Amino acid sequence: MNTFNSRISQIYPTLGEASQHVADYFRHNYASVAGYSLRDLSKKIGVSTATISRFGRQLGFSSFDQLKLALLKEIDATTQGDVDTNDNSLSSARKTINANISALEGTLSFLTQEQIDHSVDLLLNADKVAIFGLGSSNVLAQAAYHTFLRLPLNLVVDADYHMQLMDANKLTNHDVAIVISHTGNDTDILALVDLLAAHYVPTIAVTSYATSPLAKRVKNAFFSISEDTRYRSDALISMTSQLAIFDVLFTELVRRLGKRSDETISLVHQAVARKHH
Known part of the structure; x- marks a missing residue:
């Protein structure tokens, strides 16, 4: 960094x-x-x-x-250290990876134990975990869903915005919502967050801007750090940091769940293994 x-x-x-x-x-x-x-x-x-x-x-x-x-x-x-037209493919690769490392180090510097523990507590006690995101953030929502499928969690994710609104409208204070938005100021996402708040749904936000409307609307927000480079926007680089945040939560969930997570992970591996035989 x-x-x-x-x-x-x-x-x-x-x-x-x-x-x-x-x-x-x-x-x-x-x-x-x-x-x-x-x-x-x-x-x-x-x-x-x-x-x-x-x-x-x-x-x-x-x-x-x-x-x-x-x-x-x-x-x-x-x-x-930025990629330019004089670079060869290997030096370009080195600089690209270093930019990702810098983003990850910056993201780590904003994490706190209290924040991680509180988020994991919410997820462990939730009847249902719904993950929301639009555009490229929905790609991250799908990736988080794919990761958390290995855990004994009741998960919901949809690509269509209207479906997301319907999902949000069915949640209660016994569930948890994860909302992903790089800028944190998308009007559709904010409308969804307001709907979640109306139903008293505990919400975890993942965004790059600590003073964004999204960050101000939720009590528990994770911040992904990134910087523009010549060929990659900070929104693109932030995806690496946001995936790492979900990896952090997944790892802590596995640690806390112990044998329960081992059993679920084993079942997932068995299901996938049967597909390849």
Whole structure:
């Protein structure tokens, strides 16, 4: 993970809401921040210049110019690790994998034991676990469903949005919903989350933006960290981090379930093995 994002992850829990909004913008767009004046950046993010200056001081910089200088130095170092037209296939592969490693390290820095334990408790005690996501997030929902099928959980997932709304409308406070959205501001997803809230459904969110409307609507949110590269958007890279979050939950569920998970995993393996004989 780059040094700048490492600094942000260290102070993030102590920041106020406005500073967290600035931090989210910096985390996902730090390579372009140095090109703005303080006034233009404040308009771009939608906060006051004082908020940005305060955020810079919280990171340890005495002025916005000092912050920009540090960013430029880091950009110069990290762009050497970005894929460009002069790369061969092996160096491109190395840089691509390193970008994924950086995203995973950043995601790990935002995980807490309390958050993981609480989510696992919810999943273990749920009558039903429904997983929601639209577009590329539905691909992740299907992947999470495929992973959790190996556990003794009652799972629900649908690709069609109207079907998802019907699923959400049938859930109760004895169930759990997992909602995936990279930006956390999709209006359809937010409408679904509001429906879940109306039914008092405990909800776990997976998103990349801690100050997004989705993150604000739920009590338990996991944050996937990613950065734009020349050939891959942060939304694409965030998929790696989000899959890792589900892997973390799966591993802890297996550990907590003990023999119960062993039995279910064995049954799944037997079913698949019969297909290949």
